[in-house]
Amino acid sequence: MNNNRLFRNTSSKVIGGVASGIADYLDIDVTIVRVLFVLGVFIPVTFPIILFYIVLWIVMPDGAKRHKTHEEHRIYS
Numbered sequence: 178m179n180n181n182r183l184f185r186n187t188s189s190k191v192i193g194g195v196a197s198g199i200a201d202y203l204d205i206d207v208t209i210v211r212v213l214f215v216l217g218v219f220i221p222v223t224f225p226i227i228l229f230y231i232v233l234w235i236v237m238p239d240g241a242k243r244h245k246t247h248e249e250h251r252i253y254s
Contacts, residue, residue, distance in 0.1 A: 183198060183199070183202045183237060184240030185234070185238065185240055186198040186200075192234075193234040194234075195230055195234050196211045198240060199233075201240075214226060214230060
């Protein structure tokens with residue numbers, strides 16, 4: 178695991194970039210994370226995985242916006 182912060186990866190997103198961002202953070206293949214999310218939908222648990230995904234989508238900041246802000250800061254500095 179790297180020491181970076183967790184961001185949504187909207188450059189390689191399918192729905193919201195949450196799975197891609199988690200895969201980047203954990204440095205694993207995004208397909209594994211996506212398959213785990215899909216399997217989580219079919220496993221009956223007390224906390225629904227769809228709600229978890231939506232909460233992450235709202236809470237996780239967009240990584241693309243972060244990079245643009247840092248680039249603009251370097252240009253104007």
